[in-house]
Amino acid sequence: KAGVTQTPRYLIKTRGQQVTLSCSPISGHRSVSWYQQTPGQGLQFLFEYFSETQRNKGNFPGRFSGRQFSNSRSEMNVSTLELGDSALYLCASSLGGRNEQFFGPGTRLTVL
Amino acid sequence: TQLLEQSPQFLSIQEGENLTVYCNSSSVFSSLQWYRQEPGEGPVLLVTVVTGGEVKKLKRLTFQFGDARKDSSLHITAAQPGDTGLYLCAGYIGTSYGKLTFGQGTILTVHP
Numbered sequence: 001k002a003g004v005t006q007t008p009r010y011l012i013k014t015r016g017q018q019v020t021l022s023c024s025p026i027s028g029h030r031s032v033s034w035y036q037q038t039p040g041q042g043l044q045f046l047f048e049y050f051s052e053t054q055r056n057k058g059n060f061p062g063r064f065s066g067r068q069f070s071n072s073r074s075e076m077n078v079s080t081l082e083l084g085d086s087a088l089y090l091c092a093s094s095l096g097g098r099n100e101q102f103f104g105p106g107t108r109l110t111v112l
Numbered sequence: 113t114q115l116l117e118q119s120p121q122f123l124s125i126q127e128g129e130n131l132t133v134y135c136n137s138s139s140v141f142s143s144l145q146w147y148r149q150e151p152g153e154g155p156v157l158l159v160t161v162v163t164g165g166e167v168k169k170l171k172r173l174t175f176q177f178g179d180a181r182k183d184s185s186l187h188i189t190a191a192q193p194g195d196t197g198l199y200l201c202a203g204y205i206g207t208s209y210g211k212l213t214f215g216q217g218t219i220l221t222v223h224p
Contacts, residue, residue: 056210
């Protein structure tokens with residue numbers, strides 16, 4: 001069974017731009033969670049989608065948004081990029097509820 | 113306030129030594145997961161512990177879940193350079209679906 005895939009793997013943007021990251025979950029998984037990982041803050045939860053509905057949201061500004069499609073693929077968007085948004089963005093898929101989460105390789109975003 | 117306290121933060125040992133990483137919380141976890149992450153990659157799930165007092169072994173790695181399901185430990189016997197990486201514990205708190213709460217992580221370096 002194929003694992004979680006994320007595209008692109010690397011992104012370089014400048015302040016003020018926006019970016020869209022994509023995540024394809026493991027086949028059969030309907031839950032996708034997004035996390036931001038930085039050296040100072042560790043892994044911080046952004047939001048979770050299940051069957052196209054956002055069920056949970058972390059403490060991030062409204063510039064961070066996401067969506068999920070009917071095939072469970074998910075996208076995350078960050079608008080008006082700031083230097084502090086530079087991080088490794090990880091998505092994880094699961095069967096939902098409190099099941100195990102399996103992570104993708106991440107997208108490394110650098111904001112200049 | 114960190115909901116999941118992980119210690120030590122850094123561990124540098126010689127090949128063949130044993131080590132233990134601790135994960136503690138004042139909250140009760142329905143389950144707790146241990147991950148290992150290499151630089152630039154996503155976390156890889158090592159094990160999930162669910163039952164209080166549970167002990168799971170994965171080759172040279174032994175995972176224990178506390179009786180009260182508030183703490184866990186990871187013990188590595190005869191560490192090898194290939195064990196080098198970031199070890200993370202994570203769990204679900206309360207009814208927060210899709211949101212894993214992570215410890216700060218333990219950076220393990222095993223020198224040959």
